[in-house]
Amino acid sequence: MSFGAPVRAVLAILGTLGLSVAAAVSPASAAGGTPTTPTQLFNGYRNCSTDADRPTYLPSRGNVVVEGIPGTADTTDSSPLTARYQVWPVGDPARTETVTHDRAVPGREATAILPGDLLADGQTYAWRAQTVAGDAASDWSATCYVTIDDTVPANAPAVSSPNYPPDRWNQGGDPVTIRLNAGGADDVAGFQYSWTGSLETIVLADIGDQGIPRPRDPYADPDHFARTDAPGGSATVDLIPPYGGAVTLWVRSLDRAYNPSETTSYRFYVSPTPPTVTPADPAPGFGDTTTFTLRPDAALQARSPVVSYSVHTSGGSDGDRTFEVAAAADGTATTQLTLDGVTGEQLDVTSRSADGWVSDPASWGIDYDTTPTVASEAYPENGSGGGAGVPGTFTFTPKVKGVVSYTYSFNTEPEVTVAAGADGGASIDWTPASAGSYDLQVHATTRSGIQLTTYDYSFTVD
Incomplete structure (x- = not known):
């Protein structure tokens, strides 16, 4: 899943499943179909954090997706289940709200959207999941913690280079050392950069089997991302520019929720180094x-x-x-x-x-010009001669070596192929049936089977 519009598209689909507030259900004691605690817990398609001191930072934008896989002890039972999610502000547990994913498929991720009116920028929330089957319910899952961050970094990053300074020509050959600084924005966790000016949508997860997200770490791609050495800190990277001449690196800061800052551009000059x-x-x-x-x-x-x-x-x-x-x-x-x-x-x-x-x-x-030379005394190129029933000879001469045959056609008649002589040339006799304009198309073929460029020879029959 990508960070942006694609997530909202998924949420629109999930909205058709409906959200509901659930009544209390007692834990189950029956064997076989006993609901099991949901596994594979994710929020915002990122891993659940069970450490209250290290929550997952997410932008809400009106929608935070939570999910887990509900099931029962009887893994052969495919009866629909309900995945129930409780969420509450860490500082105010009394404000607990509940949402459900009804008719969830056992063994597949069941998603729900946390109530948007509960979520506030800068606040930390706890949530947990439970499987409900009829009148029975599983134990609650471990508690996951998220902090809502809808505020972009306050400042664009500062960018500099000790070995490729701006506004002058630099000898190419050494990787460009780029120093990145959060520029006073204390919530910056890293940087994204590009030589093309296009800072792509950040892909935070792929979706695998059973709908299980496979979270990605953008910072595992050092050609485009770098972590700060501390929150609001800096990073140093060595990069290879894609070309010489005037070169620009575009950089933006990212906070812990991957909210981007404004972009900074760093322009410098590299002497070309072609072989x-x-x-x-x-x-x-x-x-x-x-x-x-x-x-x-x-x-x-x-x-x-x-x-x-x-x-x-x-x-x-x-x-x-x-x-x-x-x-x-x-x-x-x-x-x-x-x-x-x-x-x-x-x-x-x-x-x-x-x-x-x-x-x-x-x-x-x-x-190369690989068209044949075409000549005819009776019917000169771009001229007129002969007449209806008057035969004419056309001579084909190669401009390149290795020609073994010629293929020709007058106007739209079927093509005819003739062998070339030892010198690579050939000649044909042709008699027009009527007066008028004619176009002779000829191409040669080499010993290795390469069809050479076609030559158009135009003339008029008197």
């Missing part, structure tokens, strides 16, 4: 296999040795692909590629250093 990409042949032909040498940025290599490269190729006959190449001790690497993109091919290469730094990409590309 160099050099082919053995500076102008390889279509279908050639070429060795590429990858070299690290010198300043980057001096900071932390490059250990690998990520190579992304696009335009080739196999489609886009990405692969890793290990670097030698001096940071260089080589890789062989067959360039068979019918319109060309591009390489985008980033380096990765031992300290985790990922460089800006370096790009290398080449364009």
Whole structure:
């Protein structure tokens, strides 16, 4: 479950189950179907805290969900049960209120919403659960404690960096040390940050089998979250920026209920650190296999040795692909590629250093024209000639090596394939049945089965 609108959507569904105030029921003594104390207790899709000195902090926003799994001693009995929940202010137990989840399914989480008019910002509440089956009731569960926190942190966080100061260019290669401070907001428990400017909705739990929440700890993701060293305190993190140039980190504080503060942005500048990409042949032909040498940025290599490269190729006959190449001790690497993109091919290469730094990409590309050359004396391109019943010869000549056949079609007639000669060329004889405009479409196919780019040859029959 996420912290925000998705929770409210779940609550809207639960509202159809109805809430009711229950009358007193005596504990059961019958065997078999004896109600058992609810297990798997959660509040706000977070674990129940049974320590009154360490309650779970939750925003109410008019709805606090509590839940547990009701059941009976007879685990084969699927008769509906009632899950009953009592809640009271810790400082005023006389104000106890009761809500129920009627017709709950044994063995599945049964949710209920605590009375919104009871909950107040800053107050701590206790709640417990009980299973009711007919006139029988289980023992009460352990008591859980929650504190309602609907107040966002008063101040935006303070952000600084000792090794990447703002407003000037910094040599890339070292992780960016970011110092985060609550800025005087004494209830801050941590920070959330992002390089993209989008601070995502915080996901606090997934829902597993039997509806049991699986709580997540956002702070287990150090790329986006950090805990404070004390309530209202600070944190220091080392981060790798996603690119060079002008870089901005967006940060907001989070209190114990994950209420977010206003956002602070920290902008600094990183000198680009792309590698160099050099082919053995500076102008390889279509279908050639070429060795590429990858070299690290010198300043980057001096900071932390490059250990690998990520190579992304696009335009080739196999489609886009990405692969890793290990670097030698001096940071260089080589890789062989067959360039068979019918319109060309591009390489985008980033380096990765031992300290985790990922460089800006370096790009290398080449364009190819793989259309055949088409010629005809009787029917010149973009001209007119011949006539109805007048035969003409069309010659196909390749621009690339390895062509074994040509496939052609006049206007919308069915395609015809002819073999290429030893020189890769071919010719055909064609006789028009009538005068008018014609469009000849031709493409070549290579020995490896690659269909090359189609050429359109237009002419007019007199």
